[in-house]
Amino acid sequence: xxxxxxxxxxxxxxxxxxxxxxxxxxxSNFYALHWYRWETAKSPEALFVMTLNGDEKKKGxxxxxxxxxxxxxxxxxxxxxxxxxxxxxxxxxxxxxSEKLVxxxxxxxxxxx
Amino acid sequence: xxxxxxxxxxxxxxxxxxxxxxxxxxxGHNTVFWYRQTMMQGLELLAYFRNxxxxxxxxxxxxxxxxxxxxxxxxxxxxxxxxxxxxxxYFCASGLxxxxxxxxxxxxxxxL
Numbered sequence: 001x002x003x004x005x006x007x008x009x010x011x012x013x014x015x016x017x018x019x020x021x022x023x024x025x026x027x028s029n030f031y032a033l034h035w036y037r038w039e040t041a042k043s044p045e046a047l048f049v050m051t052l053n054g055d056e057k058k059k060g061x062x063x064x065x066x067x068x069x070x071x072x073x074x075x076x077x078x079x080x081x082x083x084x085x086x087x088x089x090x091x092x093x094x095x096x097x098s099e100k101l102v103x104x105x106x107x108x109x110x111x112x113x
Numbered sequence: 114x115x116x117x118x119x120x121x122x123x124x125x126x127x128x129x130x131x132x133x134x135x136x137x138x139x140x141g142h143n144t145v146f147w148y149r150q151t152m153m154q155g156l157e158l159l160a161y162f163r164n165x166x167x168x169x170x171x172x173x174x175x176x177x178x179x180x181x182x183x184x185x186x187x188x189x190x191x192x193x194x195x196x197x198x199x200x201x202x203y204f205c206a207s208g209l210x211x212x213x214x215x216x217x218x219x220x221x222x223x224x225l
Contacts, residue, residue, distance in 0.1 A: 032211065043204060043216035044156070089156065099144050099211060100169055105155040 004092050006104035013080050014112050020076045021107040023090030027071035032093040034101060035064055035075055039086045047075075047088075080111040115139045117217035119205050125223045131193040134220045136205030137186055144210060145188045147173075147180055150202040150219070159203075162188065163210070195224045 005024045013019050025033060032051045036044040048057040053068040061078045077084055087108045091101040118137045126132055138145045146161040160170035165182040173180065177196070182188045192199055202221050206214040 034213070043218055044214075045216070046213040049213055093211060098169070099146070099161055099163065099208075100158060101214065103156045 004090060004102050004104040006088075006090060006107050008107060009105070010108040010110070012110045012112060015080060015082060017080050017111075018076070018078045019080055019109065020074050021088065021109075023073045023075070023104055025071050025073070025090070025092035025102075025104075026094070027068060029094040029096065030068045030071070030092070031095045033066055033068075033073050034091040034093065035073070036089040036091065037086050038089055038106065044089060075107075077109070080109070082111045082113050085109055085111045117205055117207050117215050119203075119217040119220050121220060122218060123221045123223075125225065126195055127225050128196055129194040130224075131191065132195045132199075132222060132224075134190045134203055134205075134222070136188040136190075136207075136217055138188065138205070138207030139215055140186070142207035142209055142215070144208050144214075145182060146206040146208075146214060147188070147190050148204040148206065148216075150204065156204070159190070192222075195222075197224045200224050 007022050034049050035047040037047050038044040048064045050066040055066040057064050063076045066073045087106040089103055089106045091103040093101055120135045144163050147159040148156050150156050159173040160180040162182050179191045200223050202219045204219045205217045208214040
């Protein structure tokens with residue numbers, strides 16, 4: 001995998017549903033994986049930064065896992081609420097000192113009340 | 114509540130005009146990024162600075178775009194001459210080395 005890929009591209013769920021989506025990234029020279037939440041008409045806000053294989057991070061109803069050996073991360077939302085509606089971006093940072101985050105195109109989540 | 118600020122928030126201009134966008138990073142952050150949001154590419158990195166020195170501007174069209182950091186509190190992105198295909202939202206972000214990036218509110222540019 002040369003680029004950061006996210007799936008699905010979009011997702012519609014009902015309030016109360018739990019959901020998850022995937023980020024695939026290059027596993028070679030991996031340094032860190034970022035997750036950002038991007039609400040419409042606003043700017044991206046950081047959710048998590050993960051660096052170690054097996055990392056799990058949690059913030060409220062949102063959690064993320066990281067597998068650096070196979071190059072994927074999952075983002076989970078438990079009991080989705082309408083305010084969770086946003087685009088969720090992941091971005092990969094490689095070793096070598098570069099600050100250059102490579103972003104996926106995001107998963108757009110819509111939570112219907 | 115420290116945050117990245119960007120001016121202007123909206124800019125409408127005519128093709129051929131010069132456009133300058135400004136960014137004030139969070140005080141103490143040593144890395145500043147310029148991104149462009151487009152429908153096709155999503156969020157693409159144009160350039161970034163560390164300690165005011167440009168480190169990577171490979172994502173930027175060199176013939177018309179330029180990015181500078183005259184001092185630690187100001188980053189600028191200039192387009193001269195602007196073209197309709199430059200219409201997009203331009204985000205500035207700042208952070209500490211290889212850490213979380215904090216995004217500004219963006220400048221929505223429309224080139225007619």
